Amino acid sequence: MTETVLDRFLRYVVIDTQSDPSSSAQPSTEKQKDLGRLLEKELRALGLEDAHLDEHGNVYATIPATVDKPVPVICFCAHVDTAPDFTGTNVRPQIVRNYQGGDIRLAGDPSRVIRVSEHPDLADQIGHDIVTSDGTTLLGADDKAGIAEIMTAAATLIADPSIPHGPVKILFTTDEEIGRGADKVDLAKLGAAFGYTMDGGKIGEIENETFSADLVEIDITGLAMHPGFAKGRMENAIKIAGDIVSRLPRDIAPETTEDREGFIHPIDISGAMESAKLTFIIRDFTEEGLKDKEALLKGIADAVMRDYPRSTLAFTVREQYRNMKVVLDRHPEVTDNLTEAVRRVGLTPETRSIRGGTDGSRLSFMGLPCPNIYTGGHAYHSPLEWISVQDMEISVRTIVELSKVWEERTAG
Numbered sequence: 001m002t003e004t005v006l007d008r009f010l011r012y013v014v015i016d017t018q019s020d021p022s023s024s025a026q027p028s029t030e031k032q033k034d035l036g037r038l039l040e041k042e043l044r045a046l047g048l049e050d051a052h053l054d055e056h057g058n059v060y061a062t063i064p065a066t067v068d069k070p071v072p073v074i075c076f077c078a079h080v081d082t083a084p085d086f087t088g089t090n091v092r093p094q095i096v097r098n099y100q101g102g103d104i105r106l107a108g109d110p111s112r113v114i115r116v117s118e119h120p121d122l123a124d125q126i127g128h129d130i131v132t133s134d135g136t137t138l139l140g141a142d143d144k145a146g147i148a149e150i151m152t153a154a155a156t157l158i159a160d161p162s163i164p165h166g167p168v169k170i171l172f173t174t175d176e177e178i179g180r181g182a183d184k185v186d187l188a189k190l191g192a193a194f195g196y197t198m199d200g201g202k203i204g205e206i207e208n209e210t211f212s213a214d215l216v217e218i219d220i221t222g223l224a225m226h227p228g229f230a231k232g233r234m235e236n237a238i239k240i241a242g243d244i245v246s247r248l249p250r251d252i253a254p255e256t257t258e259d260r261e262g263f264i265h266p267i268d269i270s271g272a273m274e275s276a277k278l279t280f281i282i283r284d285f286t287e288e289g290l291k292d293k294e295a296l297l298k299g300i301a302d303a304v305m306r307d308y309p310r311s312t313l314a315f316t317v318r319e320q321y322r323n324m325k326v327v328l329d330r331h332p333e334v335t336d337n338l339t340e341a342v343r344r345v346g347l348t349p350e351t352r353s354i355r356g357g358t359d360g361s362r363l364s365f366m367g368l369p370c371p372n373i374y375t376g377g378h379a380y381h382s383p384l385e386w387i388s389v390q391d392m393e394i395s396v397r398t399i400v401e402l403s404k405v406w407e408e409r410t411a412g
Contacts, residue, residue, distance in 0.1 A: 003155070005392045009131070009148035010093055012038075013140040018088040019081035019178045026184050027057035027081070027174035035080045035147075039172055042151065046158050048170075056184035057174035062167060062191075063157050071166025071410045075192035075368065076153070076399055077359055078146030078199060079176035085381040088138045095389075096130040106135025106383070114384050121202060121378055129389040139385040141377035145392055146198030147172060149375060153399035165403035166410070171195070173359055179213070179320050182362035194334050195370035196402070197360040201380070203391045204342060207372035208335050209325035209353040210361045211262070211283040212290050218244065218301055219314040224274035235308040237276035241269055243304045244278060252293065260353065262289050264297055285323055285353065321361035324370065325353075331369040337409060338371060341402035345394055373398060 015035045020028040027033065036053045043051035043061045051061035057080070065071060082088040096104055101122075104114040112135035116122050122130075133139040150170060157163055169192045173181040176199070200207050222237030245266055250256060257263045262284030270277050280297065284290040298315055305313050328335060335351070342349040360370035376391030 003152070005148050005152040005396050006129075006131070006389045008151050009141075009145060009392065012144040012147055013091050013093055016089045016091070017081050017140075018084055019175045021084055021178040026180060028178060028180070029081075032080050032174045033057045036172065036174070039080075039147070039151070043154070043170065046155055048154070048158075051170075054184075054186075058185055059170070059172040060190060061154075061170040063154055063165075063170070065166045066161050067164050067166065067407055069410065071407050072193040073167045073169060073191055074403070074406055075169035075171055075190060075195040075370075076150045077171040077173065077195055077197045077363070077370070078150055079143045079173045079181050079359060080147065081174055081177050082138050082140045082144075083142065083177040083381045086138050086383055087136075088140055091137045091140055092134040093139065094132050094134055096132070099125050099128050099130045101126055104130065104132060104386070106132060108134030108136040109383070110135075112383055114379070114386055119378060119384075119386070125388050128391070130386055131389060132386045133383055135383050138381070138383060139387070141375065141385055141387040142380040143176070143199045143375070145375040145377050145387055145395070149198055149392055149395040149399060152396045153403075156396065156400055157403060163400065163404060164407045166407055168403055176359050179357070181359040182366060185363070185366070187363075187367055190368070192368060194331065195360070195363055195368045196338065197358050197363075197370055197372045198375055198395065198399070199358050199360070200372045200374040201377055203374045203376050203394050204347040204350050205374050206335065206338055206342065206349055206351045207354045207358070208328050208351055209285065210321070210323055210357045211285060211355060212287060212322045213320040213357055213361075214282045214290060214294065215318045215320055216280040216282055216294060216297060217316045217318070218278040218280070219316070220271070220276045220278070221312045222274055222276070222308070223310045224272070234273070235311045236273050237271050237311065238273060240304060240308055240311060241271060241276040241278050243307070244301050245269070247300045247304065249296070252296075258355075260285050262293060264293050281320075283355075287322070321357045322365055324361045324364040327364040327369050328371055333409070334369050335371055337405045338373065338402055340405050341398050344401045344405075345397045347394070
């Protein structure tokens with residue numbers, strides 16, 4: 001019970017839990033269960049006898065209510081996996097104690113520097129203890145900070161039964177970073193009415209809206225033959241793929257859009273002369289915008305194919321997740337109670353949209369309305385990732401206060 005959020009965070013980040021988008025298994029990497037097994041053990045040590053790890057790597061547990069009146073069951077959720085964008089093997093966390101300003105050079109790779117000019121939120125961290133990686137790996141604050149905060153809040157609630165709250169469920173998922181975090185979650189077993197993902201960034205920020213997201217795969221079949229006899233006959237699938245990518249509008253790309261602007265983003269290309277494959281992610285805050293961008297991409301592909309009459313193309317759209325605000329607007333109390341909890345820990349709530357997704361997107365449409373709460377992390381998916389210990393402590397307090405708000409605002 002005396003362990004701090006920092007103690008837990010440092011223990012979790014050194015466990016390699018990277019997910020793998022090329023794997024069709026769930027979880028996509030068995031090593032994610034290494035952290036899951038540890039969390040199951042720690043939850044049981046806290047006295048949560050129903051804590052268990054399922055075959056898909058999800059961890060479930062229940063903190064019993066401390067009041068007799070019926071209170072809606074709420075859930076706090078975080079994901080164990082780290083992003084495939086940069087290695088998460090052999091993480092060596094570093095702590096800058098009592099940060100006094102200035103750039104932070106990372107010891108494992110001195111060429112990597114967390115610069116104040118590029119990370120202006122550092123200006124708010126004077127006197128804080130800043131945790132970074134050594135620059136050779138991800139830190140893993142996304143989302144092991146959320147896990148550490150939930151575990152620490154759970155220990156707080158269990159240690160003090162005088163804190164009034166209803167039943168609180170804990171859920172740790174796998175494969176969130178590759179868009180599959182909610183695929184194998186059993187909501188009936190979880191038994192919660194409303195949820196909160198601990199997967200946000202700057203303290204005070206409440207995220208109640210995400211992109212809607214689809215994945216598009218374009219499979220190209222060209223006409224391959226010996227290049228010495230190819231004139232007027234060969235149709236090279238690699239060149240077809242290149243023509244499609246070259247015609248993408250430059251102003252509808254991640255690197256040229258911001259705020260509520262969506263994009264078309266090629267994420268993978270592979271192939272040979274006879275066949276090639278392009279993979280895109282399409283993002284927009286509205287369903288209409290999503291479909292417009294898919295139609296634009298299909299039009300580009302069809303136009304290119306007119307120059308290759310003996311080749312064929314298959315265009316496949318796969319739904320990934322949808323904007324959770326559609327669901328959350330039907331349950332305003334979920335965000336209202338969170339806003340009150342944020343005020344109680346001394347912060348000014350700021351509601352914002354995520355230019356991305358979270359488990360909350362899928363969970364909301366599965367029947368668990370689920371906005372996103374800050375963890376204090378910054379520069380996710382990068383070796384320059386950093387987090388303040390003091391901000392993590394505020395996130396812990398937010399979970400505790402939110403549990404109390406739900407009890408207070410439920411009529412007896």
